[in-house]
Amino acid sequence: MVCHWSRIRPVFSVSAAILVAAGTQPNTVLAREDGRIRLDGRYFQAVDDTGAPVTVVRGLAKPDTTHVLMHRADNGRFISFFGDLHPSFAGNVVKAMGGVKQGWPVVAEAIARLGEPASNESPSEFIARMNDLFRARVEAVNRLTPSIVEVVVRAPQAARNFYPGEFYRLQNFETLAKRIDGTTLAMEGLALTGAWTDKERGLLSTIVLEMGGSSDLCAHLRPGEPVRQSATTLPQAMSPSPLTTAWAWPRVRASSGNKVAWMPP
Numbered sequence: 001m002v003c004h005w006s007r008i009r010p011v012f013s014v015s016a017a018i019l020v021a022a023g024t025q026p027n028t029v030l031a032r033e034d035g036r037i038r039l040d041g042r043y044f045q046a047v048d049d050t051g052a053p054v055t056v057v058r059g060l061a062k063p064d065t066t067h068v069l070m071h072r073a074d075n076g077r078f079i080s081f082f083g084d085l086h087p088s089f090a091g092n093v094v095k096a097m098g099g100v101k102q103g104w105p106v107v108a109e110a111i112a113r114l115g116e117p118a119s120n121e122s123p124s125e126f127i128a129r130m131n132d133l134f135r136a137r138v139e140a141v142n143r144l145t146p147s148i149v150e151v152v153v154r155a156p157q158a159a160r161n162f163y164p165g166e167f168y169r170l171q172n173f174e175t176l177a178k179r180i181d182g183t184t185l186a187m188e189g190l191a192l193t194g195a196w197t198d199k200e201r202g203l204l205s206t207i208v209l210e211m212g213g214s215s216d217l218c219a220h221l222r223p224g225e226p227v228r229q230s231a232t233t234l235p236q237a238m239s240p241s242p243l244t245t246a247w248a249w250p251r252v253r254a255s256s257g258n259k260v261a262w263m264p265p
């Protein structure tokens, strides 16, 4: 059946709320950031257990053959994909869960084929190490001037991967935020330039100018408080680099190949 839309006349109605189903599309940014991964239209390209591309059934959540692998590395390890990234299982939660139910044996077989595990860590040791590497916590909040604070966060993996000029998104967790007279002091994500790192201790410093609601809340962060701190990537020798701030620019200038535009705050 072919449907044609045609405009007839505008219709006005009084509404208390208008809800718009905006739709979404698969987040395939990994294919652009990681040159090894291929796309099949809007979705990732599925591969078989040899790494060869295969065609998957679109829109049918119970395919005869389940393909959930999307890249085979040279060492035999795979990346898998499910849910909205997968042409068979995209669209809703039930299909996403159904895809996992059908796809986990494919992943389990791929892991079994690897033979010896790459690490002898127990699952609890592995999880503890990941929690330590990836869960950011406030180390210290240092007041520098009446309107500027330094927020030092312990985030070992982010600190280890720091490049001068990189930006971070700092945000407190709503569930841990202070509540005053019924108001939750939750922040919006703040874009902040990394000022310095101590890679051995896993520390990362950002400087916050108290210019509004969210930045004003940084002074209230407590040592040990879990926060969200995620990084953007600054490719080496990117030209020009993102605009950066006074604290970072000498370090950016020193790093190889980057050209820096400095905007005074």
Ligand SMILES: Cc1cc2nc3c(=O)[nH]c(=O)nc-3n(C[C@H](O)[C@H](O)[C@H](O)COP(=O)(O)OP(=O)(O)OC[C@H]3O[C@@H](n4cnc5c(N)ncnc54)[C@H](O)[C@@H]3O)c2cc1C
Binding pocket: 021, 022, 023, 024, 027, 082, 083, 084, 085, 090, 091, 092, 093, 094, 096
């Ligand atoms: C407005 C709207 C309404 C919807 N209503 C319904 C409904 O009523 N019923 C229904 O069944 N379905 C509904 N859906 C569809 C449903 O939400 C999705 O089909 C389902 O959530 C897909 O599950 P998923 O696990 O594939 O992806 P997601 O639920 O989107 O989970 C992906 C997760 O990965 C995280 N992530 C992304 N990139 C990275 C990264 N680089 N590193 C770490 N984490 C990352 C994201 O933050 C996210 O938490 C709706 C969708 C939208 C947009």
